[in-house]
Amino acid sequence: MTNSSCATTLSPAVALFHSLSDPTRLTISARLAQGEARVRDLVEETGLAQSTVSAHMGCLRECGLVVGRTEGR
Numbered sequence: 001m002t003n004s005s006c007a008t009t010l011s012p013a014v015a016l017f018h019s020l021s022d023p024t025r026l027t028i029s030a031r032l033a034q035g036e037a038r039v040r041d042l043v044e045e046t047g048l049a050q051s052t053v054s055a056h057m058g059c060l061r062e063c064g065l066v067v068g069r070t071e072g073r
Contacts, residue, residue: 012064019063024048025056032066 020026028042037045042053060066 015063016065019060019065022056022059024052025060028053028056029060029065 020029024046027046031037031042031045039050039053039057042048042057043050046053057066057068061068
């Protein structure tokens with residue numbers, strides 16, 4: 001296996017471990033495992049800023065761990 005094919009093969013694993021390497025993302029992931037929640041709910045539960053929660057959710061979405069949907073405005 002060449003380095004480039006190894007990197008391609010490992011990309012999903014790297015993304016997964018990167019997404020769970022941060023304590024906040026791990027906390028959010030554990031909360032979402034219990035059921036869906038709005039960013040607003042996660043902000044209240046974690047005490048973090050909305051922008052911080054949104055950034056972490058973006059990372060989790062990019063890694064394929066969560067799926068978002070737009071509802072309302």
